[in-house]
Amino acid sequence: MTKHVYTFGDGKAEGKTEMKNLLGGKGANLAEMNLIGVPVPAGFTITTEVCTKYNQEGEEATFAAIKGEVEDAVRATEKAMNAKFGSQSDEFPLLLSVRSGARVSMPGMMDTVLNLGMNDDTVKIVAEKSGNERFAWDSYRRFIQMYGDVVMGVEAEKGESDPFEIEIEKIKEEKGYKLDTEFTPEDLKKLVEAFKKVIKDKTGKAFPNDPWEQLWGSVAAVFGSWNNKRAIYYRRMHQIPDEWGTAVNVQAMVYGNMGKNSATGVAFTRDAATGEDIFNGEYLIDAQGEDVVAGIRTPQEITKEGSLRWAKRAGISEEQRKAEFPSLEEAMPVVYKELDEVQQKLEDHYKDMQDLEFTIQDGKLWMLQTRNGKRTGAAMVKMAVDMMEEGMIDEKTAMLRVEPNRLDELLHPVFDKEAIKDAHTIAKGLPASPGAATGRVVFDADEAEEWKGRGEKVVLVRTETSPEDLSGMNVSEGILTSRGGMTSHAAVVARGMGKCCVSGAGDVVVNYAKKEFTVDGKAYKEGDWISLNGSTGEIYDGKVATIDPELAGNFGQIMELAEKYTRMDVRTNADTPHDAETAFNFGAKGIGLCRTEHMFFEGDRIKAVREMILANDESGRRKALEKLLPWQREDFEGILKAMDGYGVTIRLLDPPLHEFTPNDEKSQEQMAKELGIPADEVKAKVESLHEFNPMLGHRGCRLGNTYPEITEMQARAIIEAACNLKSQGLNPKPEIMVPLIGTVGELKMQEEIIRNVAADVFKEKGVEVDYLVGTMIEIPRAALTADEVAEVAEFFSFGTNDLTQMTFGYSRDDAGKFLPIYLEKGLLKNDPFQVLDQTGVGQLVEMGTEKGRSAKKDLKVGICGEHGGEPSSVEFCHRVGMNYVSCSPFRVPIARLAAAQANIR
């Protein structure tokens, strides 16, 4: 016969941690705590299978099947707690809590009933036994209210307040009370009667006095709440199967508000902020759990050490501290000692930092909950390393303990914890590039450079940024834009620079003419101080102190372990020697994407580029390209040198040509003047370059195949650079990447050009270097025909940014109009530009890899989209069998850790 109910209590339990699927997370943990001798209020768990039965076969059949087991379990609980359920005697009655508990936590989604067992009889016994009439009647009225709401379905009428709250307000008004705490026992008794009447009026049924009826009603309500709207929605959002069901945990109530010998608190086995191995926490005497977090009374520290530190910080004298805010260690030394032993036991048992809830009822310690504690990124790293060194966990476990994304917190400046408490938030934008920045507002890239030249710290504020702002962005502490999403120019470039950026702050209205921005009418002028939190998107008024990251120590140890356990390499996306060096210091092994177009904007280069665009024929283009050649060669020398000995994937020109021409008439006239041609001609050319959907237009290898001379120049610059370095005794490894291939023929044509140029250069220089020719796989058709493409390509690099755009049919620049709504409505679980869509886009990546390797067994395969630095996407890349992932320099450590974790898993 199937067992439906599992008891726990008094150091015994029928369940254990491993039975999570059957007992839910909470139930399994309650059982486990009992097993290891931690004092836990006794109770029992009705399995998740019963929930499924309940939803399939209905209440009657289900309850008939479990009735006997539940009754036995209540008896066992009575015995363990030495109390009687619905006691008619004068013993303190057994009061129960009834809570949901699914396999995975679904916080707040399902129903809970507390103080079950209270009725007109037991309330009196509680009042008498506790010596606290107010406590007893308050508990009773709370129970009726909760039961009426959760079990009996009392609801507010449309447009009115909750009917129970209406009764409470009535008495408060009558008596002139401000707070609920002012209620007298007599008030509460009246409230009990009023509540009962509400229930009768609203439901036509009486509030049940019988504890057993109360119990069954509550169990039914919890099971039923598995299918309430918000739970279904939550499951859909988090992709939790409907079949899992919830368990029901029935547990004896304990009270921390039964007098001076009672208390309640929360504690951490280590410091959640720093990771230090210091037991810490807060508690309140004669209080309920919610009082600790409510902030009405000042919670006290648990340890004496903590208490002393706290008092010092708060400027409280030792006398006052001892008198008014003693630590638990001082106030209840015996219980404290037990708690300290328990916390140690729990951490040893779960081998991780625990977040505990406890209640002391009349001098007796009860543990209500233990779970792995949340922690900062820094603490996460420190704890993992410490526990590994303590021998508590092994290397692999330590690795898996660190969430890769949280490393980000360690890589950028952060706000000083104390300073940020006083900061005033002006507005919020998107957390486009992490870190903290504080500086004086400027509205122009040139101004930024000028101010920086004077030694000022600046924050560049723009509606949007463009390639011309690059150098200004580079000297700023942070960048704020009023438009653009997570993948706008500002966001992408800032992430590449590892620079803090808040983008798309819609409330910020920039007025360049007035040199100010306004938020809700308040103006911030050039020179005013503001601060940005690129990890949250918050914008603060004024200066907020920041702290620089520390990259050695524990962080370094984790990175060493990542190196040891990884299979995949991590490369970086870098367009400059500086970025390449940064990434190299973070452990990047090569460059996965060097975009050449950024090099086209600097200084006089843009002039030559525009000259090329305006040329009427091939010879005109060649003339302009000749001017670009030495610049490009110099760029490539710098980058190949910075990554000497490692592969450097250089992508040929990718963007449509109109990105290099100015759109406004004034700049066009300027351009015409510089090039010595009529302004009309410039305008006509710019117009002729206009495209309806530039993303799907004349770009990528389509440029190189229609203007082969561009590819020739770039190939020559790369190969010449490599030859020059080799002559200097270095070991350059260029990998030339052709973008936007849709057919193998396109690649073949580009490859021929490149190989011909390389052969020429080798002959001219008398030096040969190894180089590869490969391609981006970023067009669906390229993935679908990867077997054909691989016959020519020596490597594949999945450009998952564009591949996502085309596979979904989403323009990144425009998706802002519907993506947020889609995420909100649960139509998409993640922004597919941030987290690789494994179901759809991933199919193409997998297919492309498999087909590619079917044609060329040792084909080198990598990824160079934004996803290359996103942990779940990195894991996918590992599973697919990629050789490397590539990401922006500041994501390199994250990707390295994710890659190692993927390999361990």
Added chain:
Amino acid sequence: MTKHVYTFGDGKAEGKTEMKNLLGGKGANLAEMNLIGVPVPAGFTITTEVCTKYNQEGEEATFAAIKGEVEDAVRATEKAMNAKFGSQSDEFPLLLSVRSGARVSMPGMMDTVLNLGMNDDTVKIVAEKSGNERFAWDSYRRFIQMYGDVVMGVEAEKGESDPFEIEIEKIKEEKGYKLDTEFTPEDLKKLVEAFKKVIKDKTGKAFPNDPWEQLWGSVAAVFGSWNNKRAIYYRRMHQIPDEWGTAVNVQAMVYGNMGKNSATGVAFTRDAATGEDIFNGEYLIDAQGEDVVAGIRTPQEITKEGSLRWAKRAGISEEQRKAEFPSLEEAMPVVYKELDEVQQKLEDHYKDMQDLEFTIQDGKLWMLQTRNGKRTGAAMVKMAVDMMEEGMIDEKTAMLRVEPNRLDELLHPVFDKEAIKDAHTIAKGLPASPGAATGRVVFDADEAEEWKGRGEKVVLVRTETSPEDLSGMNVSEGILTSRGGMTSHAAVVARGMGKCCVSGAGDVVVNYAKKEFTVDGKAYKEGDWISLNGSTGEIYDGKVATIDPELAGNFGQIMELAEKYTRMDVRTNADTPHDAETAFNFGAKGIGLCRTEHMFFEGDRIKAVREMILANDESGRRKALEKLLPWQREDFEGILKAMDGYGVTIRLLDPPLHEFTPNDEKSQEQMAKELGIPADEVKAKVESLHEFNPMLGHRGCRLGNTYPEITEMQARAIIEAACNLKSQGLNPKPEIMVPLIGTVGELKMQEEIIRNVAADVFKEKGVEVDYLVGTMIEIPRAALTADEVAEVAEFFSFGTNDLTQMTFGYSRDDAGKFLPIYLEKGLLKNDPFQVLDQTGVGQLVEMGTEKGRSAKKDLKVGICGEHGGEPSSVEFCHRVGMNYVSCSPFRVPIARLAAAQANIR
């Protein structure tokens, strides 16, 4: 032992038609003609296998292997022709032609040598025996020239003329000749010497006098030419495998220029223009084959009947005709009779109209070539039906005889054949929509309607068209645009209307202000007559008479057969009752795509649409949508009625909203005035709707999921329309199609809205109708996750236009910048927007169909992109197992035929 050489001649042959792979097309046919008793100059074929051997093992090994067989074959040829190869006696020598001949025709790609066997000795015998010294020496000098070029590789120096031509010019200059025909035998003898010297000077080798050496040299040259550049390029373009190789055909030369008793000509067994069963052709006495086509002499008709008709048309008296241009029937009655018998025999044998080449040498008829003749669309249909009725071919063969695309010629007006001969071409654009049109130029849609109202025929000339031009386009005979490609608005709409259109005529410069267009400076004013050929893109000056199509008769018979042999249905893309009726008359069984957005432009509707777009909230949008509801319902009633009893797939709103707003300031102000709101607000809204890549932006179901009220209105209009019709006793079958699905969730959300609305309407009306909810598969991700999508969708319709755009990453609107170059360079075989890319896009279509059916076995699957009317794509759809294809009304017959052919194949 493998046989390498196959002889033919004198009514015998070692090969036959079925041996095409081994003997090449030409060789197999020469053999076959011999077998059926047609007089063919004897000769032999060296197999394609020898070509492969030649290219792998080289000349020496290959020729050693075939030497004996070739020598035997030459002997056999000598015997058959009663002539000696390289004869030293005074017999007429055997002269040979050496020609290539692959499995499939590769016209002009490989080398040919004629008059082989001529040398210093034989030339004299030929002169003597033919009694024509000039003929002999001219043949000789031609042979040397050809041999020098083809076999010995004499080439022009860079920047100079051909060295043989230089010698010819020298003599012409010396003698003051204008034409080659003025050369005397003495001149030709000098030329022979000069040519020999050229060869010696250029190659260092002497021209070989030995006929055997000539023969082997020529065979080697032909085999070698399989791998010349243009042949390789041609094979790549036409995807002909390199391994196939070419055969070499060596055949006795015959001469039609040996005097008055010789002649040469071409003939057709039926009339290639009309299909009538009339033997016809042209010939010239004492001439070579090239003279007939060169146009220097007027060719004469073969039959007397033809000759009489020709004379009448040319205005030539019977006397003159008889004297100067007698028919072959009259001039050489015996030979004519033999030719007539031969043509009958050949048609009976090949069971198709034959295109013949013949030569009469000194009163003896020789057939040089027979092949299936090219014909007009009308002739194609008539011949297929006639031959079927004659019992020559069966129904299936008759079906396969008609190229579906050629039906187009029958469905539209065409220019009168005589009238077009005098027409003057002004310029050329793209053949955007077939047919012929003649009318007076107007530049404005309103003007078009006004002129039409006055009874004038007009041609609408615009730089580009937009939805506002619809009604103007509808009343015009044809449309001419100076910009835009094959898929521009004008092109797509015109094809839908079955209206002639020439688009993207770049030489046409439109000046609206002056009401004129100019081509190369010449102006055409409003009211001037022009004519358009939408099948060729040609634009003619003035009126050119047109002839209307005739759709019954043979065409009807072919369509009936299509009906009998098809498995797939053919639906139509139609947005109006008129289009639906047209398509119904062409045999469409339902509508595969009814676009609802076109309905949003007419009259006052656009105002309501704009009101909706400008609304600040849902209630504002609902108010505007309520105005649209009755219009939409009326539209749907009309369309459902026109296709009563057949499925009508209605696509919900698809384009981005900015397509409904005006872009120029003036129209914006007008719009603001109409809606009674400030112009700034309109401008701001229009700006906020701007997208960088609208193709990948806020459109399709993304609109319906962010503004569900739009879907509600459209669903209501559709269901109400259907209910109304059902109440009238009709049988409407609406199929509601959700566009641009990328995830199943998007479809699910739309489906819920539609089903809820339908349930409401059924309740309100007290009537229920059957309806389906399905989706377009036009986003790669939808195809990749089709199994998920099919759990909700009741049908799939592949939108291969958008699917092609996203799979290739090509914007149709912008691809004009590189697609033509790609096609020219052979990077693409076809424009993927015209011919479905089976390799890439096809994979997604196949995958989508399979995955969809794996989830829902009976899932209805169709296609509604432009490809639905393109024969090779229709065949693909059949193979994939689609239920139907859908195309524009005027492509319905084509698709029906293609579908039937696919089923037969």
